[in-house]
Amino acid sequence: MRKIESFVLKVNPILCDGFAHCHELAPELVNIDEWGYPIISDQPTSTSDRSILESARLAVRGCPRQALRIERTEAPTRR
Amino acid sequence: MTMTVSLPRVLHAASGQPLSLREHEYAFAATHVDDLFGELVASGLAGRGGAGFMTARKVELLRGVRARHKVVVVNAMEGEPIGHKDRTLLSANPHLVLDGAEYVATMIGARQIDVCVSRSDPTVVRHVQDAIGEREGRRGSPAFVLHTPPWRYVAGEESALVHWLNDNETMPQYRPNRPNVLHVGRAPALVVNAETSAHVGLIGHFGAEWFREVGTSASPGSTLVSVSGAVVRPTVLEVPLGMTLRTILREVGADPGPQAILTGGYGGAWLSAEHLDAAYCDEVLRPLGAAVGAGVLVVLPMDACGLAETRRVVAWMANESSRQCGPCAFGLPALAEDLGTLVRGSRDARAVLRRLTERCAVIDGRGACRHPDGVVRLVESALRVFADHVEDHANGSTCSAASSRHWVAVPEIEHESQLVWE
Numbered sequence A: 001m002r003k004i005e006s007f008v009l010k011v012n013p014i015l016c017d018g019f020a021h022c023h024e025l026a027p028e029l030v031n032i033d034e035w036g037y038p039i040i041s042d043q044p045t046s047t048s049d050r051s052i053l054e055s056a057r058l059a060v061r062g063c064p065r066q067a068l069r070i071e072r073t074e075a076p077t078r079r
Numbered sequence B: 001m002t003m004t005v006s007l008p009r010v011l012h013a014a015s016g017q018p019l020s021l022r023e024h025e026y027a028f029a030a031t032h033v034d035d036l037f038g039e040l041v042a043s044g045l046a047g048r049g050g051a052g053f054m055t056a057r058k059v060e061l062l063r064g065v066r067a068r069h070k071v072v073v074v075n076a077m078e079g080e081p082i083g084h085k086d087r088t089l090l091s092a093n094p095h096l097v098l099d100g101a102e103y104v105a106t107m108i109g110a111r112q113i114d115v116c117v118s119r120s121d122p123t124v125v126r127h128v129q130d131a132i133g134e135r136e137g138r139r140g141s142p143a144f145v146l147h148t149p150p151w152r153y154v155a156g157e158e159s160a161l162v163h164w165l166n167d168n169e170t171m172p173q174y175r176p177n178r179p180n181v182l183h184v185g186r187a188p189a190l191v192v193n194a195e196t197s198a199h200v201g202l203i204g205h206f207g208a209e210w211f212r213e214v215g216t217s218a219s220p221g222s223t224l225v226s227v228s229g230a231v232v233r234p235t236v237l238e239v240p241l242g243m244t245l246r247t248i249l250r251e252v253g254a255d256p257g258p259q260a261i262l263t264g265g266y267g268g269a270w271l272s273a274e275h276l277d278a279a280y281c282d283e284v285l286r287p288l289g290a291a292v293g294a295g296v297l298v299v300l301p302m303d304a305c306g307l308a309e310t311r312r313v314v315a316w317m318a319n320e321s322s323r324q325c326g327p328c329a330f331g332l333p334a335l336a337e338d339l340g341t342l343v344r345g346s347r348d349a350r351a352v353l354r355r356l357t358e359r360c361a362v363i364d365g366r367g368a369c370r371h372p373d374g375v376v377r378l379v380e381s382a383l384r385v386f387a388d389h390v391e392d393h394a395n396g397s398t399c400s401a402a403s404s405r406h407w408v409a410v411p412e413i414e415h416e417s418q419l420v421w422e
Helices: A021-025 A050-062 B021-028 B036-043 B055-063 B085-092 B094-108 B122-135 B158-167 B194-206 B245-251 B282-288 B306-320 B331-344 B349-363 B371-385 B387-394
Strands: A006-011 A030-032 A038-040 A068-072 B071-076 B112-117 B143-147 B182-184 B187-193 B222-229 B235-240 B260-263 B269-272 B296-300
Touching: A006 A038, A006 A050, A021 A030, A021 A050, A050 A068, B021 B094, B021 B122, B021 B194, B036 B055, B036 B094, B036 B194, B055 B094, B055 B187, B055 B194, B071 B085, B071 B094, B071 B158, B071 B194, B085 B094, B085 B122, B085 B194, B085 B222, B094 B112, B094 B122, B094 B187, B094 B194, B112 B122, B112 B158, B122 B143, B158 B182, B158 B187, B187 B194, B222 B245, B235 B245, B245 B296, B269 B371, B306 B331, B306 B371, B306 B387, B331 B349, B331 B371, B331 B387, B349 B371, B349 B387, B371 B387
Parallel strands: B071 B112, B071 B187, B112 B143, B222 B296
Antiparallel strands: A006 A068, A030 A038, B182 B187, B222 B235, B260 B269, B260 B296
16 A cells, blocks of 8 residues: 555544544544534645554544544645 | 527516416527537536536536436525525426426436425425426426425535435435535436526527626626515516626615625625625625625615624524534534624623634534535624624623514524424
8 A cells, every 4th residue: 555645634524423532542633622523624634753644543443433534635745 | 590588587488377388488499509518618607506616517527427327406495595586486487497407417318307396385396296297208308206305404405405315314415525426326416406407498598608698707697686684575586697786686676775785695694785886796796705605685774783683594594404513513503692692792792702703713614514604604794794783792782773673584493393304
């Protein structure tokens, strides 16, 4: 598999029930609003720091509703 | 020489009764252009359902999809409680809408056309049923199927409508990558608004050059507008795109010196009356924060409270959320509550105003559909357009206008227990 250089973490808002596990597992990527639902930037995140991709994967695996997904983006961008 | 129609176009020959197929063919001349798709591209027609997406691009997308069966879905759900254009159109020229749908079907290679009319409007349902009946047995004609989903604000959102056709649920679907192709069963579907379909009908009959004779170069053609509020009587009229708002308002006998205009619909935006000479078309309205949207205009007089009007709309829209997504299900009631506090007046109004602004920013763009985004746009436009009056409310001064008569018609809120999600 091609190495992921940049990605966007995407949430399916219909599946999401606001458990906020993603916020605990990847606080650098996920904020939560006052109702406990995730706020995630739609701008690509560079994986120059490998640990951030690891956090994203933890968040995806840790979601009880399986509402998260990592989407590989084309052009790597600065973070 | 080909006989064509002048303005009104989609409402041409409109009388109290819908035109029969024979009357329709007489009124609109049974002419057809040769290169349908070429004419549609050249026409520059943009969708009249709210989003304003280029119709030719939608058609092109579906032409590029290979499938055994494709369907055209005509969307006449008319979710806007203050919009009446689709039912006006279907009560006048149902066959023009069906002509357009047939043209679209020809262009994408569809053999079925699903026509969706809300069941809350039995008269319109009957008109469409009669029109479809008249067309039965015509050679080469695709099969028309009438559907009557229950009326809800979000039921007319295209993915919700397709959801209804598939599973009898009028709830929007999550579509991360747009534009994407919706499917009815396994058939790729093109969803077209009823008015848009009527314009496609006109283009198929008379061609792009004729179509562009009215309107602006960026927004060609005519469009239907539902005008209400401080007017002699609520009216649906057909205007050329690019006509000034002042002229449109004069046509319906509106208050000549209003405070503001609600444009687009419940999920639209307020526009200050200082822009009354602005042209009614997206290239002019969008930079002013407004839009043609679903073709709705509400005239707000000087002595009304724009904040109170907005609160009533937002409270209703919050209740209309399908409650699938947290930011919409919880966020919209929170916006309505903040607006309520501001309208009533409170000691910490200043803090409430700040929280309202922050909540708008947080909610925007976080639902599966655009329902919450529309409400946020409305609230933000209200805070901008009625800024001085909002300031009065934030300072705690009482507002007598807030409790006087209302100008934006808002249906009564149905309680959760009364809602039927079929």
